[in-house]
Amino acid sequence: MTMKKLQHIIFFAMICLTMNAQAGMQQHGKHKADKVPEMCTKADAVASLQCARAPSATFDVKGRLWLAWAFGGHVYVNFSDDKGMTYSPPVAVNKVPEKIAARGENRPKIVINSVGWVFVSWTQKLPKRFSGHIRFSRSINGGKYFSQPITVNDHLEITSHRFESLAVNTKGDIYIAWLDKRDKLASKAKGQDYTGAALYYAVSTDGGKSFHRNNKVIDHSCECCRTAMAIDNDGLPVILWRHIFDKNTRDHALVKLTSTKQFGDVRRVSFEQWQVDGCPHHGPDISISNQGVYHLAWFNNAPKQHGLFYANTQNQGQTFSKTINFGNYKAAAAHPQVLSFRNKVYLLWKEFDGKHSSLMSMQSNDKGVHWSKANLLMKTTSTTDHPLLIHNGEQVYAVWHRRGEDYRLIAIND
């Protein structure tokens, strides 16, 4: 072979490489810079609140702010004694890394009992699609050390046990409710159809050392929306979730436990009649007042009735107040939170105008009958998490996580 021919071959090879590289670059060029800051995505990124995924926040009885969040296969907990200006170094809850569901409707949860024990739950993602285990760990020394995580679902086949909610009462009993597909799996084995998932719960009466056997509340919950739970004045929890009524009507329902092992009738909460064979990824919220009024907020997207909704019940779900439609539907009002504090009720949600996300709130001074106008709390162009509402016994705060930014409390004033 002559030198000239060799040069030709090299020349063709170069053209080919260049063409392929260009094709690759076009693909890459279309991919705009990642919204997640580089400091959070590089290989040696360290666990920090700025880079956290899906933090949850709560105050303990002494006014310390506690957070639980996910980063790189671990759930971390840290706290702040100055209302979120500075935070303690994070402590890893699970020492052995595992896949943690921490996006949108899934986030690690944290609650503190009256003597300062810290309880954390999360959904561990398993290899099969839609599968997960409900995990739990506690710290009895103020968050310095966390117990080895336990799996709360007592059905351990690889299927969906996900979307948990967590609450603790003044006695220290810990309740976890979640959506579970063990019955769907059993139906499938028999060749039968099964719509959605089922609502299950478990209770720990030994301070989080162990959980009693799982109890099923009802079949056919919607399968991809967060559940919500609050403790009633008798110390027993009320669970609110999106349910599948009839064939595919995804409205909401609540149930109140009447003892650790028993529960009352399932009550239908919403009647927007959203018929959708799909995943709304949009769960409800509940808060219970000192007088035992259940305040409820949710999203629905039925052709006629859509947007954010609020209602309450003064008799444990036997009857409900008039439903109020709030937020600006045309501005994508979404992900509502409700909080009852002293004699007021607060609603929080987010809106979007194509560029800016807005954090909105409104409040009622008369148990949810009349409401203030919607207030703008904050506006940002960052990618935002779902907002949360918390209080420290004196003041109500909104929190709104944006990856790469400081985690600050936003006081909601009258």
Place this chain on the structure above:
Amino acid sequence: MIKHWYRTVVFGLLTACTIGNVIAESLIKSFTQGSHTEIVKQYQGKPFVIALWSLDCPSCYKELTMLAEERQKRNINLVLISVDGAEAKNEVEAVLKKYALQTVDAWLFEEHSLQTLRYEIDPLWYGEVPRSYIFDKGHQRTAVSGVLTPDQLPN
């Protein structure tokens, strides 16, 4: 003999080169700012359907099955957009392959269910999936939440 060898190498290189480029082109595309407008323009004057789905949505697999079946029967201008985000690219490609949909016009949100991208498609879409937009010839569109039925697809 030497001359033949030389031709074979050049021909082989060009073939490999073309295949390489075709493969790069057929990869799932990144759905980012402006992609929606680009897609609509691409199908100008033609009826088509945009079907949005995600890996974590059980109903979406029902829809993928239906779409694959319908494609066996007739020509449908189908644009499949996964909202899962670039990090799920391999998994999304595997699903498309499994459902024999790897040759459709497939896109993937650059970030999971990014609100700015959802807004570009439709300010009144709240992120529920499956979500579809049926465009008629004149590009009047109808939004559908939940699994599509074959009769909703454009002719």
